[in-house]
Each structure stands twice: as C-alpha cells, then as structure tokens.
Amino acid sequence: MGLKNDEFYMEMAMKLACEAAAEGETPVGAVVVRNDGFIAGTGRNRREKGRNALYHAEVIAIDEACRTLGGWRLSGCTLYVTLEPCPMCAGAIINSRIDRVVFAACDSAAGAAGSLVNLFSLGCNHQPAVEQGLMKEESEALLKNFFSELRRKRKMQRIKLVEVQTEQQIEAVAALADEIWHEWFPSILSAEQIDYMVDKFQSVRAMTEQINSGYTYYILRKGDARIGYTAIRPDADGRLFLSKIYIKKEYRGNGYASEVFAFLKDYCREHGLSAIWLTVNKHNDNSIAVYKKSGFRIIGEDVTDIGNGYVMDDYFFQLDVDIDKGI
Numbered sequence: 001m002g003l004k005n006d007e008f009y010m011e012m013a014m015k016l017a018c019e020a021a022a023e024g025e026t027p028v029g030a031v032v033v034r035n036d037g038f039i040a041g042t043g044r045n046r047r048e049k050g051r052n053a054l055y056h057a058e059v060i061a062i063d064e065a066c067r068t069l070g071g072w073r074l075s076g077c078t079l080y081v082t083l084e085p086c087p088m089c090a091g092a093i094i095n096s097r098i099d100r101v102v103f104a105a106c107d108s109a110a111g112a113a114g115s116l117v118n119l120f121s122l123g124c125n126h127q128p129a130v131e132q133g134l135m136k137e138e139s140e141a142l143l144k145n146f147f148s149e150l151r152r153k154r155k156m157q158r159i160k161l162v163e164v165q166t167e168q169q170i171e172a173v174a175a176l177a178d179e180i181w182h183e184w185f186p187s188i189l190s191a192e193q194i195d196y197m198v199d200k201f202q203s204v205r206a207m208t209e210q211i212n213s214g215y216t217y218y219i220l221r222k223g224d225a226r227i228g229y230t231a232i233r234p235d236a237d238g239r240l241f242l243s244k245i246y247i248k249k250e251y252r253g254n255g256y257a258s259e260v261f262a263f264l265k266d267y268c269r270e271h272g273l274s275a276i277w278l279t280v281n282k283h284n285d286n287s288i289a290v291y292k293k294s295g296f297r298i299i300g301e302d303v304t305d306i307g308n309g310y311v312m313d314d315y316f317f318q319l320d321v322d323i324d325k326g327i
C-alpha cells in the first residue's frame with residue numbers, strides 16, 4: 001500500500017461526513033491512519049441513529065483502530081477529522097496516544113483543540129501534534145448546508161398550536177374529534193363505545209367543562225388546515241398530563257406528533273414541570289409505538305370504569321423533561 005498525502009485521508013473523512021449527513025446526522029467523519037499508510041479505523045457521527053452520546057466520528061474511528069491493531073496504544077497513527085474534536089474526543093485522542101491530529105473546520109461552540117479550550121496543551125501525559133485548516137472550506141460548507149437544510153425542513157413542517165378559547169374553536173375541536181375518533185378507534189373499540197366516549201369526553205359541553213377545570217386545548221394547524229388537536233393539564237404533582245393528541249389520518253407519519261412533544265417539553269420547562277404523562281389503550285399499538293419512539297416509557301397500568309358498562313384498559317406512559325437544558 002503506497003503512502004498517500006494528508007489530502008487523500010481528509011477526503012476520505014469528508015466522504016464519511018457526507019454519509020453521516022445523508023443519514024440525518026451532523027456531518028463529521030474521521031479516519032485513523034498508521035504511519036505506513038494502513039487505514040486502521042474509520043468513523044462517522046452516529047449520535048442520533050445510534051441514540052448514544054459517545055458515537056462521535058473520532059470515538060468510533062479510534063474504537064475500530066484499537067480493535068484492528070489489537071491494542072489501546074495508537075502511537076504512530078494520525079487521526080484525520082473534518083471538524084475540530086470536542087472535549088470527549090480530544091480526551092480519547094490523548095488516551096490513545098495518537099501522534100498527530102489533522103482537522104478541517106474549527107468548532108467555536110465545542111472545539112477542544114483551541115477554539116473553546118485547548119486540551120492538548122494542558123500538559124497531559126501525551127501531547128499530539130495538531131494541524132488545522134486542511135479542506136476547511138469543504139467541511140464548513142457541508143456543515144452549513146446540512147444545518148440550513150435542517151432548518152428549511154423544520155420550517156416547512158412546522159405546525160402551529162392554537163389555544164382553544166372561543167366556543168367556535170371548541171366546536172372545531174368537537175368536529176375534529178368526531179372525525180378522528182370514528183376513523184381511529186374501530187379496530188380497538190366497538191362503535192357504541194366510540195359514540196359514547198366522543199359524547200362523554202369530546203362534546204362541546206364536555207370540553208367546556210374540562211377547560212373550566214384546568215385543561216387547555218390546542219388546535220394543530222398547518223397553514224390554514226386544522227390537522228388535529230391536543231389537550232393538556234398541569235397536575236399538582238409537578239407533571240403535565242397529556243390528555244389527548246389526535247392527528248387526522250392524511251397528516252400522520254410526518255413527525256407532527258414530535259413537534260407537539262417538543263412544544264410540550266418547552267411548556268414543561270417554562271412552567272417548572274418535570275415530566276409529561278399520559279394514558280393509552282393497551283391495544284392502541286400504533287400510538288404506543290409513537291410514544292415509545294419519542295422516549296416515553298411505561299410507568300404503570302390500570303383499568304378505569306368510564307360508566308355505561310365500558311372500561312378503559314390503559315398503560316400509563318411518562319417522558320421525563322430535563323428542566324435545565326434546552327435539549
């Protein structure tokens with residue numbers, strides 16, 4: 001294997017960064033190369049898909065290199081990475097005794113090779129040589145495009161939550177409920193029970209009472225279209241009860257529920273609430289899948305008598321909200 005120059009390996013790291021972007025991950029790629037040109041490890045950021053804070057490109061590349069070379073000591077290796085390493089990755093670089101780090105773009109927010117802090121100059125037991133700026137423009141452009149595309153997508157999808165305050169708005173929710181419940185529940189509940197529940201919980205009269213006793217309803221709007229609704233109630237125990245979230249059939253599968261959850265998390269932070277909880281019918285598999293995917297976990301179950309010989313056989317789900325962090 002012939003020796004290649006730095007550009008060759010940085011281009012390889014850039015290609016990995018592009019692959020990360022294609023998967024919806026912040027585009028960062030890394031390659032560990034031994035000084036004889038042997039590529040010992042490669043990695044791309046996989047934090048979202050892998051659901052793991054450790055899955056940065058550098059850590060993955062170093063992990064692979066250690067396994068490939070059969071030891072933790074990567075002396076004689078160079079790490080090429082498209083973005084300045086963060087403190088975690090700088091720590092991994094120091095601990096793996098990598099000789100040299102070549103990175104492309106600086107990271108003013110979290111860079112630990114000089115931008116925010118310089119962990120390599122603290123006098124640790126190992127100090128790699130660091131070079132920066134190779135293919136900087138390419139990496140910056142890739143990151144910039146990724147984030148502007150992400151913003152564009154979010155903007156395109158963004159729905160509005162309009163608080164229900166007037167009788168007219170309550171009537172609009174009642175109409176949405178009537179339509180959605182009769183479309184959604186037939187596989188789980190009998191037609192009679194659906195009629196009974198729509199009348200008991202989602203009639204204008206019932207919702208007016210709920211609002212007067214502390215519930216807040218929101219209509220979900222996308223442009224001019226009313227696409228669904230949600231209802232919440234802050235509880236005395238410091239949690240937010242998510243009473244209802246229903247989206248019309250033709251609008252499902254677009255991530256709108258996630259947008260509602262994001263809105264509710266912000267609501268919790270603003271109001272000092274520590275968690276969102278809800279009940280869901282044990283046979284409502286599709287909803288359960290959505291809640292699980294969004295990070296909710298089962299905290300209990302119960303059978304509730306709702307009158308007229310009907311019961312609700314539910315799981316209780318909860319999503320903890322980190323109050324301090326805007327994440």
Ligand SMILES: [Zn+2]
Nearest residue numbers: 056085086089
């Ligand atoms: Zn990192």
